[in-house]
Amino acid sequence: MLRGKLKVMFCSFILGILLSIGVAAYAVTSDWYDIGTVYGYPYRNQAEAFLTGGGVQATTYIERSTAGNVPSGYLGAQAFMYNSSGAIYNASNWVYNTSTVHGLYQVLPSGGINGQYYYSKGLTQVWNGNGYNQYSTYRTPNVLCQ
Structure with missing residues:
Protein backbone atom coordinates (compact mmCIF):
# COMPACT_ATOMS: atom_id res chain seq x y z
CA MET A 1 0.00 0.00 0.00
CA LEU A 2 2.80 2.41 0.90
CA ARG A 3 4.62 1.49 -2.30
CA GLY A 4 1.55 2.42 -4.37
CA LYS A 5 1.24 5.81 -2.66
CA LEU A 6 4.92 6.50 -3.24
CA LYS A 7 4.52 5.70 -6.94
CA VAL A 8 1.57 8.09 -7.21
CA MET A 9 3.48 10.83 -5.36
CA PHE A 10 6.57 10.32 -7.54
CA CYS A 11 4.55 10.39 -10.76
CA SER A 12 2.72 13.53 -9.61
CA PHE A 13 6.05 15.17 -8.81
CA ILE A 14 7.48 14.35 -12.27
CA LEU A 15 4.30 15.53 -13.98
CA GLY A 16 4.51 18.83 -12.07
CA ILE A 17 8.07 19.35 -13.24
CA LEU A 18 7.17 18.61 -16.85
CA LEU A 19 4.21 21.00 -16.76
CA SER A 20 6.32 23.78 -15.24
CA ILE A 21 8.82 23.61 -18.09
CA GLY A 22 6.25 25.19 -20.41
CA VAL A 23 6.72 25.45 -24.16
CA ALA A 24 9.58 23.39 -25.47
CA ALA A 25 12.10 25.16 -27.67
CA TYR A 26 11.52 24.70 -31.40
CA ALA A 27 13.83 25.95 -34.14
CA VAL A 28 13.72 26.30 -37.91
CA THR A 29 16.44 27.51 -40.26
CA SER A 30 16.58 28.88 -43.76
CA ASP A 31 18.69 27.26 -46.43
CA TRP A 32 22.28 28.45 -46.51
CA TYR A 33 22.88 31.32 -48.95
CA ASP A 34 26.29 30.91 -50.57
CA ILE A 35 27.72 34.41 -50.91
CA GLY A 36 30.89 33.29 -52.66
CA THR A 37 34.37 34.73 -52.22
CA VAL A 38 34.78 38.40 -51.36
CA TYR A 39 38.19 39.95 -50.74
CA GLY A 40 39.80 36.52 -50.44
CA TYR A 41 37.31 34.88 -48.06
CA PRO A 42 34.36 32.60 -48.92
CA TYR A 43 31.13 33.27 -47.02
CA ARG A 44 27.62 31.96 -46.42
CA ASN A 45 24.68 33.18 -44.33
CA GLN A 46 21.55 31.77 -42.74
CA ALA A 47 18.46 32.91 -40.82
CA GLU A 48 17.00 31.05 -37.84
CA ALA A 49 13.75 31.34 -35.88
CA PHE A 50 13.27 29.82 -32.44
CA LEU A 51 10.11 29.28 -30.44
CA THR A 52 10.97 30.00 -26.82
CA GLY A 53 8.94 30.46 -23.65
CA GLY A 54 8.87 34.19 -24.43
CA GLY A 55 7.71 33.95 -28.06
CA VAL A 56 9.64 33.78 -31.32
CA GLN A 57 13.31 34.73 -31.51
CA ALA A 58 14.92 35.63 -34.86
CA THR A 59 18.63 35.35 -35.56
CA THR A 60 20.93 36.03 -38.48
CA TYR A 61 24.23 34.21 -38.90
CA ILE A 62 27.13 34.74 -41.26
CA LEU A 75 31.46 40.54 -40.90
CA GLY A 76 28.20 42.36 -40.19
CA ALA A 77 24.71 41.06 -39.40
CA GLN A 78 21.25 42.49 -38.84
CA ALA A 79 18.28 40.33 -37.76
CA PHE A 80 14.64 40.85 -38.75
CA MET A 81 11.45 39.17 -37.62
CA TYR A 82 8.48 39.38 -40.00
CA ASN A 83 4.82 38.50 -39.50
CA SER A 84 3.23 36.08 -41.95
CA SER A 85 1.98 39.02 -44.06
CA GLY A 86 5.59 40.09 -44.69
CA ALA A 87 5.57 43.18 -42.46
CA ILE A 88 8.61 43.75 -40.23
CA TYR A 89 7.65 42.98 -36.63
CA ASN A 90 11.07 43.69 -35.10
CA ALA A 91 14.57 44.55 -36.29
CA SER A 92 17.98 44.70 -34.68
CA ASN A 93 20.80 47.13 -35.14
CA TRP A 94 23.83 46.14 -37.18
CA VAL A 95 26.55 44.27 -35.31
CA TYR A 96 30.12 43.75 -36.58
CA ASN A 97 32.82 41.38 -35.44
CA THR A 98 35.29 43.14 -33.16
CA SER A 99 37.84 40.32 -33.12
CA THR A 100 39.06 37.52 -35.37
CA VAL A 101 36.18 35.04 -35.70
CA HIS A 102 34.81 32.24 -37.86
CA GLY A 103 31.21 33.49 -37.74
CA LEU A 104 28.90 36.12 -36.30
CA TYR A 105 25.33 35.99 -34.88
CA GLN A 106 22.85 38.80 -34.39
CA VAL A 107 19.91 37.82 -32.16
CA LEU A 108 16.61 39.59 -31.55
CA PRO A 109 14.88 39.25 -28.18
CA SER A 110 11.91 36.87 -28.14
CA GLY A 111 8.56 38.42 -28.97
CA GLY A 112 5.37 38.13 -30.95
CA ILE A 113 1.64 37.77 -30.40
CA ASN A 114 0.28 34.36 -29.44
CA GLY A 115 -1.55 32.67 -32.30
CA GLN A 116 0.29 34.55 -35.04
CA TYR A 117 3.00 33.24 -37.37
CA TYR A 118 6.45 34.80 -37.78
CA TYR A 119 9.59 34.14 -39.79
CA SER A 120 13.19 35.32 -39.77
CA LYS A 121 15.12 36.83 -42.67
CA GLY A 122 18.28 38.84 -42.16
CA LEU A 123 20.88 40.99 -43.82
CA THR A 124 24.62 40.44 -43.70
CA GLN A 125 27.64 42.42 -44.83
CA VAL A 126 31.18 41.41 -45.74
CA TRP A 127 34.21 43.64 -46.14
CA ASN A 128 35.31 44.04 -49.78
CA GLY A 129 38.51 46.01 -49.14
CA ASN A 130 36.85 49.39 -49.68
CA GLY A 131 33.51 49.07 -47.88
CA TYR A 132 30.85 46.42 -47.42
CA ASN A 133 28.85 44.22 -49.79
CA GLN A 134 25.37 43.43 -48.47
CA TYR A 135 23.54 40.12 -48.83
CA SER A 136 20.13 38.91 -47.71
CA THR A 137 19.57 35.51 -46.13
CA TYR A 138 16.81 33.24 -47.31
CA ARG A 139 13.72 33.31 -45.10
CA THR A 140 12.87 30.63 -42.57
CA PRO A 141 9.61 28.71 -42.53
CA ASN A 142 6.86 30.26 -40.38
CA VAL A 143 6.82 29.62 -36.63
CA LEU A 144 3.59 29.84 -34.62
CA CYS A 145 3.97 32.04 -31.55
CA GLN A 146 2.46 30.37 -28.47
Missing part, protein backbone atom coordinates in the same frame (compact mmCIF):
# COMPACT_ATOMS: atom_id res chain seq x y z
CA GLU A 63 30.29 32.68 -41.42
CA ARG A 64 33.35 31.89 -43.42
CA SER A 65 32.24 28.85 -45.43
CA THR A 66 35.58 27.07 -45.14
CA ALA A 67 37.82 26.36 -42.16
CA GLY A 68 39.54 29.35 -40.59
CA ASN A 69 38.71 32.84 -39.36
CA VAL A 70 38.32 36.34 -40.77
CA PRO A 71 39.85 39.55 -39.40
CA SER A 72 38.08 42.03 -37.15
CA GLY A 73 35.46 44.15 -38.93
CA TYR A 74 34.95 41.78 -41.88
